[in-house]
Amino acid sequence: MESALSILEEEMNPARSAPAAPLRDVVIQDEFWGRYTRLVRDKVLPYQWEALNDRVPGAEKSHAVENFRIAAGLSRGEFHGYVFQDSDLAKWLEAVAYRLTTDPDPCLEAVADEVIGIIAQAQQPDGYLNTYYTVAQPGQRWTDERRRHELYCAGHMMEAAVAYFEATGKRALLDVVRRFAEHIETVFGREPGKKHGYPGHQVIELALVKLFHITGEKRYLALAKYFIDERGRQPHFFDSEEHERGEEGHKGYFEGYVYAYTQSHKPVREQDKAVGHAVRAMYLCSGMADVAMETGDSSLADACRTLWHNVTQRQMYVTGGIGAQDYGEDFTFDYDLPNDTLYAETCASIGLVFFAHRMLQMEPKGEYADVMERALYNGVLSGISLDGARFFYVNPLEVWPQACAHRHDHRHVAPERQPWFGCACCPPNLARLIAAIGRYIYSQSETGVWVHLFVGSSLSTTLQGKPLRILQTTTYPREEGSTFTLALEGTADFTLALRIPGWCQQPSLAVNGSPMELEPILKEGYAYVHRLWSSGDRIELGLPMPVERLSAHPEVRADAGRVALQRGPVVYCLEETDHGRNLSGLALPRRSVLVANYESNLLGGTTVIEGEGLRTQDEDWGDHLYSSRESLERTVPLRAVPYALWGNRGPGELLVWVRERR
Numbered sequence: 001m002e003s004a005l006s007i008l009e010e011e012m013n014p015a016r017s018a019p020a021a022p023l024r025d026v027v028i029q030d031e032f033w034g035r036y037t038r039l040v041r042d043k044v045l046p047y048q049w050e051a052l053n054d055r056v057p058g059a060e061k062s063h064a065v066e067n068f069r070i071a072a073g074l075s076r077g078e079f080h081g082y083v084f085q086d087s088d089l090a091k092w093l094e095a096v097a098y099r100l101t102t103d104p105d106p107c108l109e110a111v112a113d114e115v116i117g118i119i120a121q122a123q124q125p126d127g128y129l130n131t132y133y134t135v136a137q138p139g140q141r142w143t144d145e146r147r148r149h150e151l152y153c154a155g156h157m158m159e160a161a162v163a164y165f166e167a168t169g170k171r172a173l174l175d176v177v178r179r180f181a182e183h184i185e186t187v188f189g190r191e192p193g194k195k196h197g198y199p200g201h202q203v204i205e206l207a208l209v210k211l212f213h214i215t216g217e218k219r220y221l222a223l224a225k226y227f228i229d230e231r232g233r234q235p236h237f238f239d240s241e242e243h244e245r246g247e248e249g250h251k252g253y254f255e256g257y258v259y260a261y262t263q264s265h266k267p268v269r270e271q272d273k274a275v276g277h278a279v280r281a282m283y284l285c286s287g288m289a290d291v292a293m294e295t296g297d298s299s300l301a302d303a304c305r306t307l308w309h310n311v312t313q314r315q316m317y318v319t320g321g322i323g324a325q326d327y328g329e330d331f332t333f334d335y336d337l338p339n340d341t342l343y344a345e346t347c348a349s350i351g352l353v354f355f356a357h358r359m360l361q362m363e364p365k366g367e368y369a370d371v372m373e374r375a376l377y378n379g380v381l382s383g384i385s386l387d388g389a390r391f392f393y394v395n396p397l398e399v400w401p402q403a404c405a406h407r408h409d410h411r412h413v414a415p416e417r418q419p420w421f422g423c424a425c426c427p428p429n430l431a432r433l434i435a436a437i438g439r440y441i442y443s444q445s446e447t448g449v450w451v452h453l454f455v456g457s458s459l460s461t462t463l464q465g466k467p468l469r470i471l472q473t474t475t476y477p478r479e480e481g482s483t484f485t486l487a488l489e490g491t492a493d494f495t496l497a498l499r500i501p502g503w504c505q506q507p508s509l510a511v512n513g514s515p516m517e518l519e520p521i522l523k524e525g526y527a528y529v530h531r532l533w534s535s536g537d538r539i540e541l542g543l544p545m546p547v548e549r550l551s552a553h554p555e556v557r558a559d560a561g562r563v564a565l566q567r568g569p570v571v572y573c574l575e576e577t578d579h580g581r582n583l584s585g586l587a588l589p590r591r592s593v594l595v596a597n598y599e600s601n602l603l604g605g606t607t608v609i610e611g612e613g614l615r616t617q618d619e620d621w622g623d624h625l626y627s628s629r630e631s632l633e634r635t636v637p638l639r640a641v642p643y644a645l646w647g648n649r650g651p652g653e654l655l656v657w658v659r660e661r662r
Helices: 004-011 031-052 064-071 086-102 106-122 131-136 150-168 172-187 204-215 218-230 237-245 278-295 298-314 346-362 366-383 401-406 426-435
Strands: 026-028 442-444 448-451 457-463 466-473 481-488 491-499 508-511 514-516 526-534 538-542 547-550 562-567 570-575 586-589 595-599 606-616 633-642 658-661
Touching (some): 026 031, 026 086, 031 086, 031 426, 064 086, 064 106, 086 150, 086 426, 106 172, 150 204, 172 204, 172 218, 204 278, 218 278, 346 366, 346 426, 366 491, 366 570, 448 457, 466 491, 481 526, 508 526, 562 606, 586 633
Parallel strands (some): 448 491
Antiparallel strands (some): 026 457, 442 448, 457 466, 466 481, 481 538, 508 538, 562 658, 586 606, 595 606, 606 633
16 A cells, blocks of 8 residues: 555645745834734733743633643643643744744743753653643543544644744754654554544644645655545544444534534545534645645645635625634534624634635635735734733624623623633634734745735845845725835846735725826736836835725625625724613614724724714613514714724623614
8 A cells, every 4th residue: 555655756746826925034013913913922922821831810720831741740730621732832832933033032932942841851752742641541542533632732733843943943842743743654544554544623734734844854745645635535534433442323412413523524625615613624724725735736726715715705704703603613504694693713713814825825816815814804803802811712793791691502602801711722823823924914936026915014035036125114904005115136027916905996006106007917816016126116005995884695694784894904893882782773874974083092093983873762662572663763973993802991792783774
């Protein structure tokens, strides 16, 4: 039987069109994102380190660091937490690595080095690394991959190791995960005696591709491809696992649903709809895209496109949230997008960003960057408070605190952010994404540079053998545009591709003050400006941002007769803080003029949308629960704030989709 490596070497034909610019080549100097990167640097990483060490009063216990100390023989005690508790520390380390890449800090690096030393001591002689099975279940390794997250934890540690090596050049953690990967190779594969299986929770696939990039070892890419190709084959791996454990028919909570829940109901190339746990689905799609690019596998790339279309055109919220229900934290069916009982986990929006970014590298199309931007500015940032110390796991579009407190189907929805979670995947995931935001702005090839996001920053690189620096200056999304100044030695003939957002109806472009016609140079959502560039050349991109009323597809029943407000990439919401209780009694007349104003003293400085609305008068109803009389309405001021900032002024009601009056 052929090994995964031999099959890979026969098929390999890399096809990555627009690789992302390395993080170390990008410097953020931005009004909007600078606030968040400084927050991660100064508040989030220190706070999360305290949380991981159980030193945050009132927060749920993590025990993640202590689990490693126990596994390393440095402490005595019992394992505490979920089976995937190791991944929280791994993601924190990855965030630290990105911070060290852009902003070196010897003290933080020393803390990371110390905990990496503990992780290395916890590794077993054969390369295995997992504190749950080392401390709590010795002798039970690799017996329940459907539920026990061993490969998931391994994947996150691999991502941390790659990032830390790139940031510092230190090999300690990289050597640990390479030994672990080699151990995993002895367990999983097509060869006789190995398990013909894959993870219940994906992430190792994309992590192994990162390990391949940093080491050049094709065996890691081959293992990633094996996990993707094996998924969904018959006989089903999870059934085989159950048989070996003597547990046939004991799927428990997900009886009859386990295959779709883990995206293993079909081989991945046959899947045409996003199903199951939304985070797992996005991590799988990201790994599929990575393997497709590295191998040139067109059928895998086509499967990515199919799933992308289903997610973004049928199952995505206007905020870039995904996952319509609490049960399974998963997708349900096309156009089922309830606003108050949804799940829309922060990690799912982050996973959507990962998937979009990979699709951009595969084929730079504006639709991918548009979704990436939508998720970043809305569904991702809503997960963290402005002080960096409180977090949302679930990101609803409508909140009635009384329902959250009393209704079983709302119990997963928190009306205010929490200091930590027992299942704390989201906080460190937020930290690592924000710390690495520079890697999502630009892509480059031998012939040009793409600008995906409008973020005040500089890109320093080499193009056609010449040093090139692109300086992007903007106050986006507060103001309408971005300016690019080029610096290079002499002149260079190349293409600069600027994204024209799908939400922008009347963009404008000028080079050195001379307007350019966009239509001839516009392709797949990017304006391709090709010329002989000289140092000091200046490109001005105008992106008008009128307030827009968005309507949902008629099949989205939850939003019938309602509109959502958007300005540029930012989705807005109403809060009880500004309007009092019962936001459902508010309506927005079509005639109402909506105006955007920047308020420097509100929520750290933000743009609000104001206009005239209507409110149903409760007092006219008296003791009547129902009435045939026409409801009386009074004119009231409406004030909408960015959705990502809701809940920072205290708990209360939230509403994104507002009733519209003719």
